[in-house]
Amino acid sequence: MQKLSSLLLLAAISTPYAQAEGWYGSSKLNSTRQNLSSALLTSPRVTHQIDAPDSNKAFTGSFAAGYAFAEGWRLEGEYTTRNSSTFDAYWAPFNANVNRLEVDSQRLMLNGYKNIPLNDWLSFYGMAGVGVAQIDTEGYQGNPNRQFASNRQYNFAYSVGLGLDAKVSEKLTLGTGWRYVDMGPVETGYNTFVNRANAKDEQLKGKLKEQNVFFEARLSF
Known part of the structure; x- marks a missing residue:
């Protein structure tokens, strides 16, 4: 194991970064888990x-355009x-009623990457990003007739991640990675239904977070 670690370190130091400088486009398939x-x-x-509330799993796509700089940096x-x-959540003394929060999210991010070459075709990278998430929320209590008012908000979002790139040809790079995304606090509007106090004083809130495992194809121009 020590010998293998030494060889990987030597390769990282001695091998120039394989990606050419210039513009590129990429697409990702994300296996997404939101909490x-x-x-x-x-x-x-x-x-x-x-x-x-439980977590929610889905598949999403993402598309990017960027520029590769010298020394393995990308933006x-x-x-x-x-x-x-x-x-879904339940609260005493309303434990017979489900409180359902429905969240639709999409985001636009500015990402920075730093690649560390392992050999002339394989590299490891770290990344971080900041941007804005558009989040639409609605929900109900007990049944769909007891609605909370819908709400749209634009939140600051940030992400961090790790990945591995494999250069297939001069133009095409394939990769896989993981990232964590924080999209901040979300909330519905207040209840539109009549509650026990005959008041508009209930709403659903939380903090939306996401983890992605993704596969990426990147094409240099």
């Missing part, structure tokens, strides 16, 4: 949470297509 943390039902009458703009997630 809603810090979930809240804002109502003066709730006492505690009985069952928390790109990326759009990630719409993803729809549903989260």
